[in-house]
Amino acid sequence: MLNSSFIHKQLITTKFLSRCYTCRNELRCKVLVVGAGAGGCSVVWRLHKKLSDKDIIVIEPSAVHYYQPLFTLIGAGIKKFPQSHKPLQSILPSKVMWLKDQVDEFDPCNNAVFTHCGLRVRYDSLVIGVGLKNDYDKIPGLSRYLKDPLVQVSTIYSPQFCTKCWCNVHRFGGGHAIFTFPKEVGKCSGAAQKIMYLAHDYWKKVIYFCLD
Ligand SMILES: Cc1cc2nc3c(=O)[nH]c(=O)nc-3n(C[C@H](O)[C@H](O)[C@H](O)COP(=O)(O)OP(=O)(O)OC[C@H]3O[C@@H](n4cnc5c(N)ncnc54)[C@H](O)[C@@H]3O)c2cc1C
Numbered sequence: 001m002l003n004s005s006f007i008h009k010q011l012i013t014t015k016f017l018s019r020c021y022t023c024r025n026e027l028r029c030k031v032l033v034v035g036a037g038a039g040g041c042s043v044v045w046r047l048h049k050k051l052s053d054k055d056i057i058v059i060e061p062s063a064v065h066y067y068q069p070l071f072t073l074i075g076a077g078i079k080k081f082p083q084s085h086k087p088l089q090s091i092l093p094s095k096v097m098w099l100k101d102q103v104d105e106f107d108p109c110n111n112a113v114f115t116h117c118g119l120r121v122r123y124d125s126l127v128i129g130v131g132l133k134n135d136y137d138k139i140p141g142l143s144r145y146l147k148d149p150l151v152q153v154s155t156i157y158s159p160q161f162c163t164k165c166w167c168n169v170h171r172f173g174g175g176h177a178i179f180t181f182p183k184e185v186g187k188c189s190g191a192a193q194k195i196m197y198l199a200h201d202y203w204k205k206v207i208y209f210c211l212d
Pocket of ligand 1: 034035036037038039040059060061062067068069070071072101102103104129130131132156157158187188191
């Protein structure tokens with residue numbers, strides 16, 4: 001069991017702690033939103049116009065919200081990385097409670113979730129928006145090569161590597177460039193083609209410029 005000072009520490013990021021119903025290591029709300037990505041945030045903005053702010057709790061471990069479609073344009077050198085993200089607190093409705101934590105276990109029979117930090121959060125309605133997680137380790141060697149700045153392997157599907165993609169496109173000196181397309185459903189699989197067309201367009205312009 002956790003004491004109340006632990007709970008307070010976990011909620012330090014929220015602006016309106018006093019409005020939340022806390023009871024030892026338990027919180028309650030009308031609507032619980034798990035994940036504050038594109039889906040979670042849009043649901044929160046819609047609901048907060050209809051419900052009282054204290055009725056909504058958001059659980060999200062990341063303090064940074066990424067606008068992922070921009071990763072493709074960063075990979076093509078059209079946008080800069082700082083344009084792709086903002087502090088999460090700045091894009092949530094100011095009075096909605098954000099719990100900087102992650103859900104480890106769902107208990108739908110009892111309308112509750114358990115968080116990594118040991119809280120039990122009970123809800124009337126639950127919205128799950130945890131997105132997709134890329135598992136680079138499923139391709140042998142990929143994680144290692146992505147992290148190696150000397151190896152020209154990159155992906156637009158991660159905030160960690162989309163800038164490296166632009167370095168590779170920019171530095172490409174001719175030969176074969178290989179673009180891969182996911183076999184199964186992934187995050188916006190069309191983006192895998194989009195970066196290929198954008199890179200091709202960039203190389204065409206560079207070649208024309210050099211021939212002039
Ligand atoms: C390179 C790229 C290009 C794209 N281009 C386009 C495009 O052009 N057009 C388009 O419509 N879409 C595009 N997308 C897709 C779009 O970004 C996603 O569809 C959208 O972000 C999905 O929203 P989501 O809320 O489901 O997940 P996400 O936005 O990924 O958010 C999930 C959130 O859940 C949180 N989370 C995960 N696990 C837990 C947990 N256990 N507890 C609490 N929180 C958790 C994560 O930290 C994250 O913040 C693109 C995506 C990528 C990567």
